[in-house]
Amino acid sequence: MAEHFPGIAKIEYEGPGSKNPLSFKHYNADEVVLGKTMEDHMRFSVCYWHTMQGLGQDMFGVNTMSRSFHIASDPIRAAEQTMEAAFEFFQKLGVKYWCFHDRDISPEAGSLADTNRNLDHIVDLADSLQNDTGIKTLWGTACLFVNPRYMAGAATNPSPEIFAYGAAQIKKAIEVTHRLNGEGYVFWGGREGYDTLLNTDMKQEADQLARMLHMAVDFKKSIGFEGQFYIEPKPQEPTKHQYDYDCQSCHAFLLEYGLENDFQLNIEANHATLSGHTFHHELEYAGARGLLGSVDANRGDYLIGWDTDQFPTDIYDTTMAMLTILKYGGFKAGGLNFDAKLRRQSTDLEDLFHAHIGGMDAFARGLKTAAKIMEDGVLEGKLTERYAGWSGDLGQSIITGRASLEDLEAHALESGEPEKSSGRQEMLENILNEYI
Ligand code: XUL
Ligand code: CO
Secondary structure, eight states: OOOSSTTOOOOEEOOTTOOOTTEESSOOTTOEETTEEHHHHHOEEEEHHHHTTOOOOBTTBOOOOOOGGGOOSSHHHHHHHHHHHHHHHHHHHTOOEEEEEHHHHSOOOSSHHHHHHHHHHHHHHHHHHHHHHOOEEEEEEOOOSSSGGGTTOSTTOSOHHHHHHHHHHHHHHHHHHHHTTOSEEEEOOTTSEESOGGGOOHHHHHHHHHHHHHHHHHHHHHHTOOOEEEEOOOSOSSSSEESSOSHHHHHHHHHHTTOTTTEEEEEEHHHHHHTTSOHHHHHHHHHHTTOEEEEEOOBOOTTOOSOOOBOOOOHHHHHHHHHHHHHTTOOSSOOEEEOOOOOTTOOSHHHHHHHHHHHHHHHHHHHHHHHHHHHHTHHHHHHHHHTGGGGSHHHHHHHTTOOOHHHHHHHHHHHOSOOOOOOOHHHHHHHHHHHO
């Protein structure tokens, strides 16, 4: 097999003192933190769409990058070479997982049957590369947003013909994810939303989306696929408004349609900020409801209002994220998938390594810092203290439903003005800074 990343050897852990940019300074796969190796905590994954297929195009300009594994004139040959290059990259980087859309790995042909044949062919190759290397599929998904047929959505399309085509594509994508022993399957509703309410029946579209997801659950069960299903919230882009706006709206949707036991959430950092929340907020919301499934690890730019999909480098963010992930017991089927792309001027193959090394080191520092904070219990103690009243008589009578409004009125009349206590925000921020 030809080497696609020549001159780059396996990336090793060299520790914080190392000046070698092609080494890990903090991510040490086998190092045990809180009773588990770093590798098992993080379950890092590389995404195929940005890392193997992204070439730096933006809405004002064409590709700035070119890759030798794309150039074969036969599209199937190019897809094979890209798959081989992908596994070389995963191995050299030392990640155990990858994620893909059906159409990233294999090109669309003239008919659905031919497209499926192409996909099966490439999935055979991926399957054998997985067997050779021990690298696994974190999750698969269907691309239901690039082809013009999906301009008005797939599940939420006004046409049942397009709904049916989308259903066929989802069925096939679940099948191939199952064949690759994928640990999960993601639904990201890129165009499941609207651009104007003048042409949109929101309730009809929500019913359709729920129907599609119910059919997917039925199908998953019928073929014995045990991977975790996830919805990936995002508020807008490409549509003006997406139905899977944020974790809380996804949760309401799942409850409304009786899907709450079959789905968790795949939380993307940049999608969180686009919805007006922090990444930490979205993780905390999901974690508290048992919905924290997997993470698309990236970041946005606070000065830019779109999905810049940058590699995560902010240690505050990764620390807060890991605090919440650890608090809710860590990943089961999910992991940290780098849904992140190189900047348009980072044109070299080597830049792919720098980008992923930076993301892995940033999360490794986040993990170690969060673990230390948890071991010392410095934040936890403060939280228990703040809510201590709820373990007392009054708190318990309220929370267990024993007290009525009349009871509480009687209590307030008798007790007079209640004491207030400081939230100690600045002190807590100072404590956090001591650990970072
Ligand atoms: C788009 C996005 C997708 C999903 C998978 O913003 O995040 O790539 O992760 O469809
Ligand atoms: Co994503």
